[in-house]
Amino acid sequence: MSLRAKIRNWLTEKYLIVIRKKQDFSVLGSFNVSFSRIIIMGVLSLSVIFFISLVLTRTILRQWFDPVYMETENTAKILMLSDIVDSLSVAVSQKDAYLANIQGIISGNGVLGKESLADSIANKPDSGSSKPAAFKPSEATLSILDEFNSAPVEYSNPMDISGSSFAEAFFFSPIKGVLTAVFAPQEDHFGVDIVAKENEPVKAIADGTVILASWTLDTGYILSIQHSNELISIYKHNSVILKKVGEIVRAGEIISIIGNTGELTTGQHLHFELWYKGSPLNPQEFITFD
Template structure:
């Protein structure tokens, strides 16, 4: 008999395992086993345990068994927080720039202005106004009108106009009176001066939100309103401000009372400015004051 046959006989040799009670040695059960069966059961048990452990380590118990799990999770959180910080930093920077520019606008401290008297590149669009007035925008305003064309703007339309778009819509006059100073950016006069009756109410030219109310030494009581499409209207030299920052106003709603406050004034009047994306517009091209 060879060595292989001896090992085969030894592996397949039967053993009887008997289970007895300790008290009376009575037989409770017995089972026939062999070394080969024990090896097979051990291998199968190892495979089952290893497979279950692998599945659990990759699913439910991953955070305890996978050493890369926490590192991956932390990296993802760090990237998310970094993006949030970058977004907040950018938003704060844009907000600071916006407020700084707005403060300069309020104080009339604008160092660089676009030349609104540049030669026209296209034939000016003419729209018939009420009372026979002709609407002729300047070259500087024409590009803005082109951008606004077709966009609805919340305001009070002129009687007889069927389409309430920017091209065919006139803002609500903030006050009715006589123009005593015209729009002249080259002379640092970024709006118009309108003289009216004493204690005449000043009205919002369109719906929007009050973004600034204050008093300055040069312009007295000032109120600014943010409208849709990046438009800002500014009302200076008021005697009384009737709205607060954050108030939502409608077109034609009274926001202040005409006055004579500030050093840059020679009598009761309203200094009115209209800005679009940091560029002053000529209010006379959009509003009829008389």
């Protein structure tokens, strides 16, 4: 018998499968099978399983099995994150411009120009590092700078802001002593001078965040705190600064030691200023120093 005939007989030869009960061996059913039928049923079963799997990967299970779907989703997330990063970059640039101009006002340099703005931010003082960080102003920073240039600093009478949320708030006295110079904005003296005994601690007037802790030629060791409601307090001529930029301070917390530093000092004292939305306030209207 040839090999082809043997294969044909093997495929077409039928077998009887009988199903019986275990107890009495009674016949429950029977059916004929052959290897050819088994092969055909297997191929059909695999085809059905493949078709169902294909449908599922294109519909319900697409997010787990379709690489194109995953790539599209990841691309959308990357674009969204990129927009967020761009927005944060603009916000940071605007904040840097704002702080740079505040520091310019504090140090007596006024509102910075476009060229000096980059130098100021690049050399922004940080008590924990001596190396200035490189900075290149962006278009957003320059646009904020234009707004500062178009809005000159003006003196605000305390009565004009009596209805603000901090007008009735309690402020700690930064130091107890004798006033030797009062608030006189017409003479470019935007704060008060308080004389106290040597090594007297200086305290924060309210809760806030340190935005400047540095040394300038005119004012010596200087520290500035950003409070709520756009209120800023400034402490000049200190002998020692005890806080760093970015630190959160509480009302009444010691932040520095009174001193006699800077070329504009006339002896050991604290020069204290209050600024609201870029305009100076008379500290005596809010704080008692004696």
